[in-house]
Amino acid sequence: MSKKILILTGDAAEVLELYYPYYRILEEGYEAVIASPAKKTLHTVVHDFVEDWETYTEKPAHRIASHLAFADVSPAEYDGLIIPGGRAPEYIRLDANVPRILQHFLEQDKPVGAICHAAQVFAALKDTAYFQGRTMTAYQACRLDVEKLGAAYAADTLHVDGRLVTGHAWPDLPGFMREFLKLLK
Structure with missing residues (x-):
């Protein structure tokens, strides 16, 4: 059975950070499912x-x-999660369903990829213990968000900590997707 990857996003996602992972997932033969606050274009x-x-x-x-x-997301149906950056993270984190979705992937230790501003989505979680003692990266303007989670901010533009893959911005997509896909296999 093919793997199924959830992409959690919304309006104002950075185009490359949404399209590149979406098509790479499809290219690997996996199912890519885009979820947003409401089903829409x-x-x-x-x-x-x-x-x-x-x-x-x-x-x-x-x-x-x-x-x-x-x-409508049933997180147990998915093998991994990708969160693109852009401005979408600042408002999708306000959706009441986001903590439920994030908790599933983090508690089940499934691969999670967060690039650029995606680290802001993790602020939706009341429990930041998922990030204590971990290291992540993000766009430099999100350094404070990463540190507020209790994680160390990696200056590198790509970082893998267990099953969490984080990237600085769209130029890091080749390495970001390579590392994320390694975790799926």
Whole structure:
């Protein structure tokens, strides 16, 4: 039976951090399921850097349909979880279903991949013991979020700690997906 991977996201996900994992999962012959707060066509964004700006810029990108709403996710059906970055993490973490979904993957020690701003989603958990003594990375603006979880912030742009794969941003996607897929096999 083919493995099934859940992608937890919403509007304003960084386009590369959603599309690249989605298609890599399909390329491996696995089933990729996109879940969002409501089943809908999602708007993605492009984050890029412009000379003389101290932060990234954001522009609209491609649209992609989600397959189901967070409320309809049965986490036990999935073998792994990927959380793309962008601005989606800052608001999907407010959904009442997100803690239930995250807890399943962390408690069952299934592979979890979180890239860029995805570390913000973990703030939905009341219990941060999952991250105590662990090391993760994220986009540098999320360093405080990682440390607030009780994890050490890795300066490396890609980090694997047990079954948790974290990446700094979209340029790290090749290594991020390689490490995530290794954990699935």
